[in-house]
Amino acid sequence: MIDLSGKTALVTGGSRGIGRATALTLARAGSTVVVADRSDALRTDGASTSDLIRAAGGRAESLLLDVSSSAAVDAVFDDVAARHGIDILVNNAGVLSPGSVTETSDDAWRSLFSVNVDGTFFCMRAALRHMVPAGRGGKVINVASISGLRANPGFAGYCAAKGAMVNLTRQAGIDYAPHGINVNAVAPGFVETDMTAIYDAPIRRALEAQTPNGKWATAQQIADTILFLSCGLSDHLCGEVVAVDGGWLVGTPVVVERVTAAGGIA
Numbered sequence: 168m169i170d171l172s173g174k175t176a177l178v179t180g181g182s183r184g185i186g187r188a189t190a191l192t193l194a195r196a197g198s199t200v201v202v203a204d205r206s207d208a209l210r211t212d213g214a215s216t217s218d219l220i221r222a223a224g225g226r227a228e229s230l231l232l233d234v235s236s237s238a239a240v241d242a243v244f245d246d247v248a249a250r251h252g253i254d255i256l257v258n259n260a261g262v263l264s265p266g267s268v269t270e271t272s273d274d275a276w277r278s279l280f281s282v283n284v285d286g287t288f289f290c291m292r293a294a295l296r297h298m299v300p301a302g303r304g305g306k307v308i309n310v311a312s313i314s315g316l317r318a319n320p321g322f323a324g325y326c327a328a329k330g331a332m333v334n335l336t337r338q339a340g341i342d343y344a345p346h347g348i349n350v351n352a353v354a355p356g357f358v359e360t361d362m363t364a365i366y367d368a369p370i371r372r373a374l375e376a377q378t379p380n381g382k383w384a385t386a387q388q389i390a391d392t393i394l395f396l397s398c399g400l401s402d403h404l405c406g407e408v409v410a411v412d413g414g415w416l417v418g419t420p421v422v423v424e425r426v427t428a429a430g431g432i433a
Contacts, residue, residue, distance in 0.1 A: 169196045169394060169395075169398045169400070170196065170197055170398075171193060171196040171197045171198035171255070171397065171398060172197035172198070173197075174197070174198040174199070174254040174255055174397075175198060175199045175200075175201065175247070175251040175252055175253055175254050175255070176190075176193045176198045176199070176200050176201070176254065176255035176256075176257065176397065177200075177201045177203055177244070177247055177253055177255070177256050177257070177290075177294070178190045178193070178200060178201070178202055178203070178257040178259060179203050179204055179232065179234050179257065179258055179259050179260035179286070179290060180204045180234075180259040180260030180261060180310075181200075181202035181203070181204055181207060181216050181229075181257075181259065182202065182204050182206045182207035182210075182215070182216055183360070183361060184358075184360035184361055184386050185259055185310060185355065185358065185360060185386045185389045185390065186202075186204070186216075186257070186259040186260070186310075187216045187386070188385075188386035188387050188389065188390035189257055189259060189389070189390040189393045189394075190202050190216045190217075190220065190227070191216065191219065191220060191223075191390070192387070192390040192391065192393070192394050193255065193257075193393075193394065193397060194220040194223070194225035194226070194227055195223075195225070196394060196397075196398070198254070198255065198397075199225075199226040199227065199251055200216075200217070200220055200225070200226070200227040200228075201227070201228055201229075201230060201247050201251070202215070202216045202217050202227065202228070202229045202230070203229075203230045203231075203232040203234075203243055203247075204229075204231075204232055204234075204260055205231065205232065205233055207229040208229040208230055208231040209231065210229075215229050216229065217229040230243055230246075230247070234260045234282060234285075234286030234287075234289060234290055235281040235282050235285055235286050235289075236289075237285075237289045240286075240289040240290055240293050241289075241293050243293075244290070244293035244294060244296075244297065245293075245297075248297040252297070252301060253294050253297050253298060253305070254298075254303070254305055254306065255305065255306045255307075255308070255397045256290060256291065256294040256305070256306070256307045256308070257308045257310065257393055257397070258286070258287045258290050258291065258307070258308070258309045258310060259310040260282060260286050261282060261283050261286075261310065262278055262279060262282045262283065263322075263325055264278065264279055264324060264325060265321050265322055265325070266321065266322070266323060266324060267321055267323050268323045270321075270323075271323055271324045275324060276324050279324040279325055279327075279328045280324075280327075280328050280331075283325075283328040283329060283331075283332060284328050284331045284332060284335070287309055287332050287335065288335060291307055291309075291335075291339060291350070294307060295307070295339075295343060295348065298343075298346070298348050299343070299346050299348070302346075303347075304346070304347030304348055304349075305347070305348040305349070306348070306349050306351075306396060306397045306398075306401070307339070307343075307348065307349070307350040307351070308351055308352065308353060308393050308396045308397060309332055309335070309336045309350075309351075309352040309353075310352070310353055310355070310389075310393075311329050311332045311333050311336065311352040311353065311354045311408060312325075312329040312354055312355060313354050313355070313356045313410055313412050313415055313416055314326045314329050314330075315328075315329030315330040315331075315332055315333040315354060315408075316330075316333060316354055316408065316410065316416060317416065329354075332352065333352060333354070333408055336350055336351065336352040336406060336408060337406040337408075338406070339406070340405045340406020340407070341405065341406055344405045344406075349396070349401060349402060349404055349405060350405070350406060351396050351401065351404050351405070351406065351407045351408070351409065352407070352408045352409070353389060353392050353393055353396065353408075353409050353411055354408050354409065354410045354411065354412070354416075355384060355389050355411050355412065356378065356383070356384060356410065356411065356412025356413055356415045356416075357374055357375075357378070357383040357384070357412075357413075357415075358383060358384045358385070358386060358388075358389060359383055359384070359385050359386060360386055371383075377415075378412070378413040378414065378415055379413055379414030379415070379417065379418065380413040380414055381413070382413060383413070384411055384412070384413065388411060389411055392409055392411050396409070
């Protein structure tokens with residue numbers, strides 16, 4: 168049983184999908200959770216992520232935050248650090264926009280980088296400024312993507328942005344390991360979220376057929392990996408990128424008849 172009692176976790180983009188599953192999972196493990204994004208704090212229907220955590224007996228709050236604003240990030244992180252401290256940061260806020268190089272507009276490019284890259288950098292910097300002098304270590308988990316590790320046809324800006332996140336994770340991993348701070352990333356493959364609803368049924372079936380285990384991940388499966396990276400079990404991981412993709416990066420299967428050991432076709 169993973170116990171995060173006494174820890175405070177700040178999760179960006181925690182109103183839905185992977186972010187919500189992660190916030191709920193960290194809360195169940197005992198941490199106080201701060202959900203920081205552009206929508207969760209604005210909900211008044213009792214169904215915000217922090218509402219759900221509190222209803223289950225956990226400790227949580229939702230704060231309004233645009234991660235692409237350096238000043239806003241610093242203000243929110245200073246406030247959280249002063250009231251709770253920051254032990255765990257999950258950089259989950261992200262945007263997805265399709266398009267090849269020639270199909271990607273200036274605005275789409277800037278949006279992909281301002282949220283996925285600038286937001287990750289601003290939040291990491293703000294958290295580390297508190298984690299280092301506090302002297303009690305910490306965990307930073309960046310939610311990257313397998314699109315940051317290999318090409319994904321038709322997603323030039325997204326691949327570039329997630330690739331930048333991957334290398335930023337590696338660099339910060341070695342820079343802050345001497346302080347007992349583990350900076351790692353999770354790289355989801357295709358996951359059941361609102362963001363992947365852009366894929367219609369035929370494309371989805373084709374993508375599932377090309378995934379070695381034949382299915383997409385759930386948001387909970389990504390959250391479980393983030394939980395591992397948030398606890399002491401991952402203390403010796405430094406600058407790693409853990410792909411949770413059903414085997415996609417290991418080797419996308421070619422869908423043809425299976426050749427038997429005897430050389431025949433199965």
